[in-house]
């Protein structure tokens with residue numbers, strides 16, 4: 001069973017997944033810091049210093065903190081937009097893959113497609 005576990009743990013996709021989770025966690029901190037520490041104070045300035053987090057109403061004995069709910073929605077929209085911009089920037093730096101080299105050619109006698117290395121056509125038996 002130990003051997004089986006080792007095979008499971010060192011399989012490429014498990015390691016890749018672990019790396020993705022760790023990088024994703026660290027990346028998430030950067031994005032949330034960008035939103036909380038840089039973008040949200042600017043948004044707060046633009047909307048006249050209103051802090052959503054303090055908005056709440058009291059119904060009977062229950063405190064309805066709808067401000068926190070609005071804050072979370074705004075955070076989500078900003079995070080999604082920032083990630084969209086980052087992904088778009090990364091994609092624009094990628095060059096399109098070069099076209100694969102041809103492996104076939106056309107026989108000059110019968111015009112069928114044959115392997116590039118062929119010295120005799122398999123269809124019309126012409127010497128090439």
Ligand SMILES: [Zn+2]
Nearest residue numbers: 107110121124
């Ligand atoms: Zn041919």
